[in-house]
Amino acid sequence: MSPDEYERTEPIIGLEVHCQLRTEAKLFSAAPAEGASGEAANTRTAPLDLGHPGTLPVVNEKAVELALRLASVTGCRVAERSTFARKHYFYPDLAKGYQITQRADPLCYDGQVDVPADAATEAPTARPDGRPRARPVRIRRLHLEEDAAKLVHEDGATKADFNRAGVPLVELVTEPDLRSPREAALFLKKIRRQVRYLGVSDGRMEAGSLRCDANVSLRRRGGGALGGRVEIKNLNSFRHLERALRYEAARQARRVERGAAVEPETRRWDEDTEKTRPLRDKETTLDYRYLPEPDLPPLVVDEAMLKNVRASMPERPGERKKRFVENIGLPERAAALLTEDRALADFYEETVSRLYKLTGGGNTRRQAERAAHFLLNEGRRVLSEQGVPIDALPVRPQQMAELVYMLLEDDLPGARAAAEVFEALLAGEGDDPEQIARDNDLLQIGGGREELAPLVERTLERHSKNVHRYKSGKTELIHSFVGEVRSAFEEEHEGTPDPKLIREMIEERLN
Secondary structure: OOOOHHHHEEEEEEEEEEOOOOOOOOOOOOOOOOOOOOOOOOOOOOOOOOOOOOOOOOHHHHHHHHHHHHHHHHHOEOOOOOOOOEEOOOOOOOOOOOEEEEEOOOOEEEEEEEEOHHHHHOOOOHOOOOOOEEEEEEEEEEEEEEEEEEEEEOOOOOEEEEOOOOOOEEEEEEEOOOOOHHHHHHHHHHHHHHHHHOOOOOOHHHHHEEEEEEEEEEOOOOOOOOOOEEEEEEEOOHHHHHHHHHHHHHHEEEEEEOOOOOOOEEEEEEEEOOEEEEEEEEEHHHHHHHEEEEOOOOEEEEHHHHHHHHOOOOOOOOHHHHEEEHHHOOOHHHHHOOOOHHHHHHHHHHHHHHHHHHHHOOHHHHHHHHHHHHHHHHHHHHHHHHHOOOOHOOHHHHHHHHHHHHOOOOOOOOOHHHHHHHHHOOOOOOOOHHHHHHHOOOOOOOOOOHHHHHHHHHHHHHHHHHHHHOOOOOOOHHHHHHHHHHHHHHHHOOOOOOHHHHHHHHHHHHH
């Protein structure tokens, strides 16, 4: 939307987030849920998933526990008694002709998640300090339901893969508290971070493990009646969510400006044209013909179950981030990036623990920062390229600690050499970082910080006038400083020092 359109109207946005739970079995059958999306079609099913008559559902207790974990971090209240219902619709992805879900009595309700408010949607007077404030997003309900099958369109035909049918889902429904596409994306990112960190779900949006439907209406800025509510179905990336909402808000704004009504409807996001397209008229509750699920008794959550869930909860991302900053000494941004993923945070923490043993103490803050820097750069690059979780990499924390230790001790000439050793470890060319560096002639030939420090100091004292000129802007003089330190080292020691390290030390001393 343009600034003018934002001045006249504002989008009112609510999300329905669907998250597959990380359980071994499906929600109501014993068919395996893990890997259901990656196996050959229709190989992970049970009679119940295929709608065979005479089958009876049984609730997966692990799915309930995982839903309660998510409820705890979204501030939701837990119902002592919740019920299941049948939601009827006829579509090839639903063999039974209905979906088992929760409607009247959800498992959890009345929660709240705070997200940074989008500065573009706030009046300047609302931010006297220039910083965007947090927006509280209320959670209306959080309930359990089964996933539908997956329709595969290929070779001019549509086929149904029932591997996904019955996989446990938790659906999180917000109140319409979001005011911009950016806020909606930030909210979904926060939910994804939580479900991955708590082990609730793998959160793989590209695989459909986490996806959402977005509802958006417009109203005149500052209040007034809402226009027709439009639902955008099955958004499976932050980018798609933000772009779909931005397009849809602008489309509705153009209709409002022309005096045309915005009709309630369900639309889909067309990635190729980057536009929303009509799917059907908006369904109502009556369309689904809900009725109580006769084969499932009420779900009762007692204090013993809540106690077990609380005891099994890992340290929360915010708490761990705070500990990384206050106890380890990491910068805020590094701590935030490391705690986005639980496996990454675990790997880092074990790496630092082993690194401290190698160094025997010293400047632990510097050691922790160097380990974080290498892991967030090289480690995350490899994870992104290979599309695998960190615990699937062949490099272990002990090897990472040894590699960082070599950097700290100046045994390697720089980050590029360390990256080469890291890549050799990944390729299985050895399991000892030092031996790999030696075999590939990557070890520093000579001159660590301890040996170079007095030579740097002596050179700068001898050329005090040039030091003054350097500080006045003649920065090219650093080349002469580097050359003299290098020559002095070669006269007094065997080997050749790393000129990049010399330059780094001189700049540290001068600046």
